[in-house]
Amino acid sequence: MIAGRRRFLTLMGGAAAASRFRATPAFAQPAPVKIGVLVITSGIAAPVGESGQRGVRWAANRINAAGGILGRKIELVIEEESNPKDTVERFQKLALQQRVDVISGGISTAVGLALGPVAEDLQALWLSWDATTQKGVEETLPKPKYAFRSVDNEAEAVMAALLTVKHFRGKFRTVAGINNDYSYGRDCWATFLAILKKHNLGVTPVAELWPKLGTTDFTSHVAALQQAKPDLIFSSFWSGDAPILLKQAHAAGLTAGTKLVFSTAGGVHESLKKAFTPEGMILGYNSMYFDAPNASGLLRQFVRWQHETFKEWPNYESDHAYFTIVAYKTAVERAARAIGGRWPSTGQIIEALESVEVESLSGMRGYRS
Secondary structure: OHHHHHHHHHHHHHHHHHHHHHOOOOOOOOOOEEHHHHHHEOOOOOHHHHHHHHHHHHHHHHHHHOOOOOOEEEEEEEEOOHHHHHHHHHHHHHHHOOOEEEEEEEOOOOHHHHHHHHHHHOOOOOEEOOOOHHHHHHHOOOOOEEEEOOOOOOHHHHHHHHHHHHHHOOOOOEEEEEEEOOOOHHHHHHHHHHHHHHHOOEEEEEEOOOOOOOOOOOOOHHHHHHHHHEEEEEEEEEEEHHHHHHHHHHHHOOOOOOOOOOHHHHHHHHHHHOOOOOOOEEEOOOOOOOOOOOHHHHHOOOHHHHHHHHHHOOHHHHHHHHHHHHHHHHHHHHHHHHHOOOOOOHHHHHHHHOOOOOEEEEEEEEEOO
């Protein structure tokens, strides 16, 4: 009886303990870090936007696999980048309705010029991918706090001009430009001409063409270029308009005897087929070239993943987008260490971002104050 009672009480005690254990709620998982993403997924700029989105997803997956940011997993909230008005509304939706912690994205300069003041008004941290020209920053957002821009894109025209001087010096006397009619196109053309002038090449501009961004019929522009007969054609086209222009120029026989410098068309290299893309043209890849001979282990991993997954080689937008995610993570962790491990405020993250330097796909990259 005594032994049986003891066993009964032991079993009942275990059952009660088990009952208490089952009734205890599980530890709450920390809320995810919500990162809003503005990305172009349709139209002629879709190849560039898609490559950027892949860079963001790859970064987020790697960070989540390693435990997240201070133990919080990343959750991406995707919205479309389109025209400035609609993109501003989607930015506001991410900041006010979705209440994301940070917004990554923005490619078009026109969109960037519209988003900058909105980010400041809403006090919403925004890390752009591109969306930058130096003139635009100086004129519309001279002292930003919440808007972190990516690349001074005239750098592409600078390098294109320097390579033109190196490879084509003495081989052309006239030049024509075909660039989109907005700040990026006009700034790149002006930069290209300024550097040619600085190097005393004695080159004469014979045509300046300004199609609207998004144009896909270049018949009249090709005819104007044929009439001008330039020795060299410069273009800062960076999206699907680049292969369209080359196809139409090739069909008209324009590319046969003319040197070509396309400062940023590496963004759509998957569409540049040998049938209409001449040998010997200068083709710009912005900050990242997927087959760089000195590529880091990180870049090689990403290129291999993208090619195995999508059967495509990535373009530079992957680098810009990847950088924003890794820079944000690094800034959060740096700010948290300074305050004892707590999750930092937006202001504290901004302070850490202003001197952050991390490894991106193109090498070490950072933000200046």
